[in-house]
Amino acid sequence: MNVEAHAEKLAIDGGVPVRTEPLPWELPGSHWIGQEELDNITQVIKGRSPFRYYGPQLGHMVDRLEDAFSKRIGRKYALGMGSGTGALLAAFGALGVGPGDEVLLPGYLWVSCISAIVRLGAIPRLVDIDDTFCMSPKDLQRKIGPHSKAVLFVHMSGAPGDLGALVKIARDAGLKIVEDCAQANGARYQGRPVGSFGDVAIFSFQLNKNMTSGEGGMLVCDDEHLYKRAFAIHDMGYARNDEGRLDPADSNYQLWGIGCRMSELAGAMALAQLDKLDKITGAMRSAKWAIREQLATIPGLQFRRIADPEGDSGPFLICTLESPDLCKRFAEALHAEGIVGQTGSMACVPMESWGLHWHFNNQSLVQRRSQSVSGWPWSDPANAFAADYDYARGTLPACDDLASRSILLTIASCLTGKDVEDIVMAYRKVADALM
Ligand SMILES: Cc1ncc(COP(=O)(O)O)c(C=O)c1O
Structure with missing residues (x-):
């Protein structure tokens, strides 16, 4: 030309x-799908063992992925997930977020960030963004209140915001920190990988993400109790024994599961993609x-x-x-x-x-929709403190x-x-x- x-x-x-x-x-990862993914998938198919916890000839793809992932991020635990959305639900569930709590989150986000909070009966509290397109430290400081239990840092569009300042504010206020790294897998902040800053972090391997298994995700953390809670929630609500069978004996981990395990097929693909x-x-x-x-x-x-x-x-x-x-x-x-x-x-x-990346386009939020006629969780008396929270366009000037x-x-x-x-x-x- x-x-x-x-x-x-x-x-x-x-x-x-x-x-x-x-x-x-x-679709970043999809351009790189090749022989390595095919070899791993073939191994799963030939072994007739696409379920991760037992099978005739288990390839341990998800185990190997978790091991590599936890080492890469520098966390003690990594848990393969069926999706990033499920991982968010397990993360907040593991932290015990529920009615009477609010979770602070930025106005530029993804719908899953909101749904995880509302599904648990808690209240989303919007925080403005700044020129990083991530949460504004100033507005976070301003919005923290007596009901704030946790904060969700969403590392949007490939990179985190001013993570140092944000983490300090959250820690000083005693908030639990969840990092949503779905859009920033592989990103770093001052030399440290995203996912290593909060109490718990999640990733997504959906097709639009930096690496992909079509569907899939990961949850990482250091705390054993948190990990065990997340494990039970992501599965059927209980632990599993060494044979991979459900073990309902431990009363500390008798919870409610969301059926969001990672399959060996997704694990096989993600394992090959992680190398790339x-x-x-x-x-x-x-x-x-x-x-x-x-x-x-x-x-x-x-x-x-x-x-x-x-x-x-x-x-x-x-x-x-x-x-x-x-x-x-x-x-x-x-x-x-x-x-x-x-x-x-x-x-x-x-x-x-x-x-649905913008708060104001999420009509279920703006209109405070409920899945039941009771109007829960908006109608829960424990959430009365949030009666005048506004989610519509105009709420967050910079965003x-x-x-x-x-x-x-x-x-x-x-x-x-x-x-x-x-x-x-x-x-x-x-x-x-x-x-
Ligand atoms: C910021 C963010 N969080 C969570 C998710 C949910 O991930 P998934 O599609 O794997 O459920 C996505 C992607 O869709 C996302 O962009």
Whole structure:
């Protein structure tokens, strides 16, 4: 593509687009699925043992995954899960969160963060975000109250926020800390892996995540009692004995299970992917920062602040424009320049339309929905303290403003040099014309 040919007129106005080939699918881990995953899966199938706790010829895929994962994060315990959503439910359940408690969480999140709290009968308490797109330490300090039991740090879009300050505030207030690392597997903060900062942390291996087994997740912690509670909850509510059979004898672990065990098939895939995680995040990080650095001098294009750029896992590039109108026009112009994904994928999204990632789009929260006619947990007398909590748009000034003015570009883990060049060229061209 000749630079001169599209320097004058935007494609949206009839000019020549920067590119016509869609960008590759996002889905970081999926590009790297290969022989290693196939070999592990084949072993499970040939052994006719897809259940992790017993079978004719168990391959111990989930055991091996847990072992590698706990070592990598530097935690005593790792527990394979059927999903990240289930892992959140087990984490808060293990901490004993329930009616009368509130859990602080950021307004930029995923629906599962809210549902885990509400399902346990507790109250979500929204905290604003800042330019890291993660929880604001200042607002956390302001929102902590007498009912605050725990805080959920959600390391959104590939990287944590100001984790040092956030952890200190939470610890000083005596709060339990849960880290949601679903979107930031492989990220680090000041040299330490995410997942090593809280009392308990969760990961997801769903298809959009940095490594994948299609469905799956992980819970990590150091405390044995917490681990045993999480174990019972993720399974059938009880411990298991050395033969892998349910063991209801110990009265400390007679709880209620959610049936969220990890299968050997998911474990087999995740085990192979874990070996590739650093390559996957390394590829995304270097493509993303190459783009960022080349666009850094454009005035009016404000990039998300990454608290520790070296530890960024890299799957998303977020920039913020001066106004919602400009943001919308900028995104439309980028699309016309060919900054789009394959059919069915997401590449370049005005964050306004980033769905259930924003608190105000979660109608079950905004409308305080209940699954029973009783209206529980909102109607629980123990939760009366939260009667005037508001979840609608406008509740969190910084969060709701950033949602309306930001564009998110997904960074595929297989972007070529040419893809990177085209992305830079398209952003520059659109910025030249619109700003
Ligand atoms: C921040 C966050 N938390 C939790 C989850 C839930 O993970 P899963 O889809 O594995 O249930 C996701 C992803 O979907 C997520 O993005």
